[in-house]
Amino acid sequence: MSIRFIKYIYFRLPTAVKLLITVFLLMTFxxxxxxxxxxxxxxxIFDGIWWAFVTGATVGYGDYIPLTPAGRIIAILLILTGGGLIAFYITSLSSATVKHEQDLESGRLPFKGSxxxxxxxxxERTKQLIHIASKNYPATRIVLIDRTLRQLTFQEYPVHFIHGDASEDAILEKANIKYAACVLITSELNKSERQADNYTILSTIAIRGNNNQIPIVAEILSKIQIENALRAGATTIIRSNEFMSGLFFHELSHAKTATPFEDIIQLLTQQQFAHLQLPSELDGKSFLHVSNQLLQQGYLTLGYIRDEKYYIHPNANHTLLGNDILISITCW
Structure with missing residues (x-):
C-alpha cells in the first residue's frame, strides 16, 4: 500500500476520526x-503509551514518572503537544456533535435507512398522521420532506426531517426514496388549489421517476386534476374536498343521537379497511352467510364492489358472485 494512497484515505476521513488517529500515533510515539x-x-512500550495518555490528558496518576533529564524533557514536549492535541480533539468532537444535531434539526442530513x-x-394533518403512524407502526421510521419548514427537533416529532422541494431528485435521494416503503403527499394549504395540485403532481412525477414500484398516496384538491395525478403515477388519490363535503352533509342531516365526525375518526384510527376477493367456496352464498364466515376470521364486512360499483350494507339475502370484492374492516 503506497504512502500516497494512505494519505488519500486519511484526508477523506471525518475530522474527528483524523484527530483520533493522530492522537493515537502521537501517544504511541x-x-x-x-x-x-x-x-x-x-x-x-504499553507502559510508556499508558503514561503518555495519562500525562497528555493532564490526569497525572503518578504510577509512572520519568527520572532522567532526557525523560523529563520528553515529558515536557508531550505536555506541550499531546495535551493540547487531546483537548483539541475533545473540543472538535463536541463541536461535531453539536453541528450534527443542528444539521439534523435543519433538515440538511440524508436518511440512510430503508x-x-x-x-x-x-x-396539521401531517402532525396527526405522524402520531397515528408512530402509534401503529412504532418500528417504522418516518421521513418528512417540506420546503417551508426551517427546523424540526426529533424530541417534538419522531421523524427525520429533510428541508427541500420534493419535486427535485436531489431531495428525494436524500430521503433514500429508492428504499422507501411508501410515500404520502399532502396538499399545501397556503397555496391556491391549482398551485397545490400542480406541486403534488410534479412531486409524484419525480418520485415515480426515482422509484417505479413505490406506492404513492397523493392528496388532490381539484377534481379536474385527479386524472393528471393518476397519469403522473399516483397509486391512490385522496379527494379531501369531496370527503369533507360528504362529512359536512352528514353533520347537517344526521339524527341528533349520532356523531358522524367522531364515529369516522374513531373508525379510521382504530380499524383498517381491507378489500378481499370473495372466496370460491362462498360463491353464490348470501351476503349474510358470507359476513358471518368472515366475522369469525376477524373481518367485519360492510359491503362489496361489483363491476367498479360500490354496494354498501346490501340486503342480507343478496347473492354474491365470484368476482365480487368484499369491503371489510379489521383491527390494525
Missing part, C-alpha cells in the same frame, strides 16, 4: 521514546 530512554522505569414512510408537506 512518545510512549515508545520514553520506553527506550528509561527502560527500567517503563518496562514495556422500508420507511415518506411524508411530504408539513401541516
Amino acid at each position: 512518545f510512549g515508545t521514546v520514553i520506553h527506550l530512554f528509561e527502560p527500567s522505569q517503563f518496562p514495556t 422500508n420507511h414512510f415518506i411524508f411530504i408537506g408539513w401541516n
Whole structure:
C-alpha cells in the first residue's frame, strides 16, 4: 500500500476520526521514546503509551514518572503537544456533535435507512398522521420532506426531517426514496388549489421517476386534476374536498343521537379497511352467510364492489358472485 494512497484515505476521513488517529500515533510515539530512554522505569512500550495518555490528558496518576533529564524533557514536549492535541480533539468532537444535531434539526442530513414512510408537506394533518403512524407502526421510521419548514427537533416529532422541494431528485435521494416503503403527499394549504395540485403532481412525477414500484398516496384538491395525478403515477388519490363535503352533509342531516365526525375518526384510527376477493367456496352464498364466515376470521364486512360499483350494507339475502370484492374492516 503506497504512502500516497494512505494519505488519500486519511484526508477523506471525518475530522474527528483524523484527530483520533493522530492522537493515537502521537501517544504511541512518545510512549515508545520514553520506553527506550528509561527502560527500567517503563518496562514495556504499553507502559510508556499508558503514561503518555495519562500525562497528555493532564490526569497525572503518578504510577509512572520519568527520572532522567532526557525523560523529563520528553515529558515536557508531550505536555506541550499531546495535551493540547487531546483537548483539541475533545473540543472538535463536541463541536461535531453539536453541528450534527443542528444539521439534523435543519433538515440538511440524508436518511440512510430503508422500508420507511415518506411524508411530504408539513401541516396539521401531517402532525396527526405522524402520531397515528408512530402509534401503529412504532418500528417504522418516518421521513418528512417540506420546503417551508426551517427546523424540526426529533424530541417534538419522531421523524427525520429533510428541508427541500420534493419535486427535485436531489431531495428525494436524500430521503433514500429508492428504499422507501411508501410515500404520502399532502396538499399545501397556503397555496391556491391549482398551485397545490400542480406541486403534488410534479412531486409524484419525480418520485415515480426515482422509484417505479413505490406506492404513492397523493392528496388532490381539484377534481379536474385527479386524472393528471393518476397519469403522473399516483397509486391512490385522496379527494379531501369531496370527503369533507360528504362529512359536512352528514353533520347537517344526521339524527341528533349520532356523531358522524367522531364515529369516522374513531373508525379510521382504530380499524383498517381491507378489500378481499370473495372466496370460491362462498360463491353464490348470501351476503349474510358470507359476513358471518368472515366475522369469525376477524373481518367485519360492510359491503362489496361489483363491476367498479360500490354496494354498501346490501340486503342480507343478496347473492354474491365470484368476482365480487368484499369491503371489510379489521383491527390494525
